Amino acid sequence: MPESTASITPIPADQHIQISAIIFPRMDQIDLTGPFAVLSRLPNSSVQLVWKDTAPLRDFRGLGFVPDATFADAKPADLLLVPGGPGQEDLMADQVALSFIAAQAKRAKCIFSICTGALVCGAAGLLNGRFATTHWRSVHLLKYFGATTVDQRVVVDGKVVCAAGLTAGIDGALTVAAHLRGEAAAKAIQLEIQYAPEPPFDCGSPASAPAEMVARSRNATAALTAQRLATAKRIAAKLQIAVSENSGT
Amino acid sequence: MPESTASITPIPADQHIQISAIIFPRMDQIDLTGPFAVLSRLPNSSVQLVWKDTAPLRDFRGLGFVPDATFADAKPADLLLVPGGPGQEDLMADQVALSFIAAQAKRAKCIFSICTGALVCGAAGLLNGRFATTHWRSVHLLKYFGATTVDQRVVVDGKVVCAAGLTAGIDGALTVAAHLRGEAAAKAIQLEIQYAPEPPFDCGSPASAPAEMVARSRNATAALTAQRLATAKRIAAKLQIAVSENSGT
Numbered sequence: 183m184p185e186s187t188a189s190i191t192p193i194p195a196d197q198h199i200q201i202s203a204i205i206f207p208r209m210d211q212i213d214l215t216g217p218f219a220v221l222s223r224l225p226n227s228s229v230q231l232v233w234k235d236t237a238p239l240r241d242f243r244g245l246g247f248v249p250d251a252t253f254a255d256a257k258p259a260d261l262l263l264v265p266g267g268p269g270q271e272d273l274m275a276d277q278v279a280l281s282f283i284a285a286q287a288k289r290a291k292c293i294f295s296i297c298t299g300a301l302v303c304g305a306a307g308l309l310n311g312r313f314a315t316t317h318w319r320s321v322h323l324l325k326y327f328g329a330t331t332v333d334q335r336v337v338v339d340g341k342v343v344c345a346a347g348l349t350a351g352i353d354g355a356l357t358v359a360a361h362l363r364g365e366a367a368a369k370a371i372q373l374e375i376q377y378a379p380e381p382p383f384d385c386g387s388p389a390s391a392p393a394e395m396v397a398r399s400r401n402a403t404a405a406l407t408a409q410r411l412a413t414a415k416r417i418a419a420k421l422q423i424a425v426s427e428n429s430g431t
Numbered sequence: 432m433p434e435s436t437a438s439i440t441p442i443p444a445d446q447h448i449q450i451s452a453i454i455f456p457r458m459d460q461i462d463l464t465g466p467f468a469v470l471s472r473l474p475n476s477s478v479q480l481v482w483k484d485t486a487p488l489r490d491f492r493g494l495g496f497v498p499d500a501t502f503a504d505a506k507p508a509d510l511l512l513v514p515g516g517p518g519q520e521d522l523m524a525d526q527v528a529l530s531f532i533a534a535q536a537k538r539a540k541c542i543f544s545i546c547t548g549a550l551v552c553g554a555a556g557l558l559n560g561r562f563a564t565t566h567w568r569s570v571h572l573l574k575y576f577g578a579t580t581v582d583q584r585v586v587v588d589g590k591v592v593c594a595a596g597l598t599a600g601i602d603g604a605l606t607v608a609a610h611l612r613g614e615a616a617a618k619a620i621q622l623e624i625q626y627a628p629e630p631p632f633d634c635g636s637p638a639s640a641p642a643e644m645v646a647r648s649r650n651a652t653a654a655l656t657a658q659r660l661a662t663a664k665r666i667a668a669k670l671q672i673a674v675s676e677n678s679g680t
Contacts, residue, residue, distance in 0.1 A: 210468075211464055211467065211468070212464060212465065212467070212468035212624065215460055215461060215464035215465075215494070216461065216464075216465070218460065218461070218492070218494055219459075219460065219461035219492075219597060219598070222492035222493065222494070223492070228493075229492070229493065229494075231494070231495070238487060238495075238497045243467070243468075243471035243472070243478070244471065244477075244478065244499075245464070245467055245471070245478075245480070245496070246480070246487075246496060246497030246498075246499070247494070247495060247496060247497070248487045248495030248496070248497060249495075250493075250495070297625075317625060318625055335627070335629045336629070336631075346625055347623075347624065347625030348468060348623075348624040348625050348626070349468070349601065349624050349625060349626045349628065350625055352598065352628070352630075353628060353629050353630060353631060356630065356631050356632065357631050360631065360632075365632070366644075368631070368632065369632050369634040369640065369644065370634075370644055370647070370648065372630060372632055372634045372635045372640075373634055373635060373636070373637070373640045373644060373645065373648055374596075374597075374648060375461065375596065375597040375598050375635075376546075376566060376567055376595055376596030376597050376598060376599055376635055376636060377597075377598045377628075377630055377635040378584070378630070378633075378635030378636040378639060379598065379601070379602060379626075379628035379630065379635070380584045380585070380602050381601075381602060381605065381621060381626055381627070381628065382585075382602060382605050382606050382609065382617070383605065383609075383614070383617065383618050383621055384627075385618040385619075385621045385622055386621045386622060386624075386625055386626040386627030386628070387622070387625060387627040388622070390627065391618065391621075391622045395615075395618065395619055395622060396622065398619070399619065399622055399623060
């Protein structure tokens with residue numbers, strides 16, 4: 183898809199950027215913390231972690247975080263982050279959370295989903311008619327939200343940016359940073375966080391990993407994927423999205 | 432330097448790996464959370480975040496974390512993580528913290544420093560006579576801890592692994608994972624976290640960034656770097672490390 187479909191409005195340097203990230207129990211923390219490392223360094227910006235209450239919560243591998251604000255107290259977001267992880271299932275059944283996301287997204291200049299945060303955005307009605315991506319094991323689910331999957335690590339469509347699985351959030355955040363504050367600002371952040379990756383193996387995507395490793399990964403998570411499919415179908419019915427079951431991802 | 436100097440002992444699959452990460456106020460969170468995304472997925476392992484008390488604390492960009500255990504309650508670590516960030520200055524003046532790190536390191540099968548966590552390890556006496564690395568703006572400080580800087584993103588020397596700045600922790604963690612649980616386990620994690628990075632710019636190291644951007648970064652942080660140099664010299668005197676002021680990094 184052409185990057186030229188992007189229409190994120192740059193924000194003037196003297197205008198503060200309010201960044202808000204939804205956090206939730208059993209999210210995958212790197213979906214949040216990778217982008218945080220980039221976006222918390224945007225000049226003239228601040229970040230709020232937002233959840234229903236401000237009691238500490240744990241990501242699904244056990245890392246404990248502290249929300250900064252409740253849905254009721256949250257400042258209006260210019261940039262809204264929606265991370266993923268297995269807890270996204272509960273979030274997609276939570277009308278209060280979905281309504282909050284939809285309301286914040288309406289006003290925001292950019293919505294940025296990471297990993298299976300895209301499924302949450304889909305449930306909030308934000309992906310209908312858009313190009314999108316998500317974790318490689320969930321790309322077949324995007325059509326239920328009216329989205330067309332693009333096989334890219336970062337997809338920009340209008341004011342919605344989707345990053346693929348987990349660590350793709352760092353690449354996506356640099357892309358978002360460049361759109362909002364210009365390439366020079368994004369590059370200065372990349373230098374600061376010394377982001378010149380050298381993965382020790384070439385095994386970070388289903389295209390590069392051995393087929394049997396990909397199959398093992400799918401098998402090990404089959405129950406969660408099936409649950410996510412059922413949820414996606416429920417949302418499609420709720421949002422009255424027509425899905426051809428024979429269409430590709 | 433030759434990777435063959437590595438002597439991290441692999442841990443048999445049926446033996447649990449206790450991972451402990453020191454966390455502290457004003458650390459840089461991605462030094463912790465990047466490796467956490469990898470290492471929390473090691474088969475048969477668990478992670479503890481350890482600090483003096485278990486009250487929530489904030490990283491230096493404001494992200495709030497919850498420690499899991501105090502120094503007194505911490506389980507003995509097989510793998511000890513030491514992240515960096517500006518709060519490392521206070522840690523290096525904190526004999527209780529340094530003694531805890533030194534004692535845990537003695538028993539651990541692997542010590543893994545990320546970014547300026549290397550300076551903390553140096554202050555705990557763990558880098559004397561070793562090859563090491565740290566954030567690109569701090570590499571000239573390693574000699575004060577008796578270490579020789581190696582211009583690599585990840586440096587393995589004996590049971591000590593050093594990653595360069597911030598995001599290098601992800602590469603370092605995959606290297607550590609491969610040493611402790613074998614390459615197949617590390618590769619499966621890389622696939623899971625979809626780590627096939629595509630930085631949108633080539634600006635993640637002082638070698639690839641424009642010279643004036645590197646200079647601006649050095650200038651903007653000159654006060655902190657000067658403070659770190661003074662601390663390093665103090666530690667060198669304390670540890671009785673002979674440093675040639677004319678030697679390179």
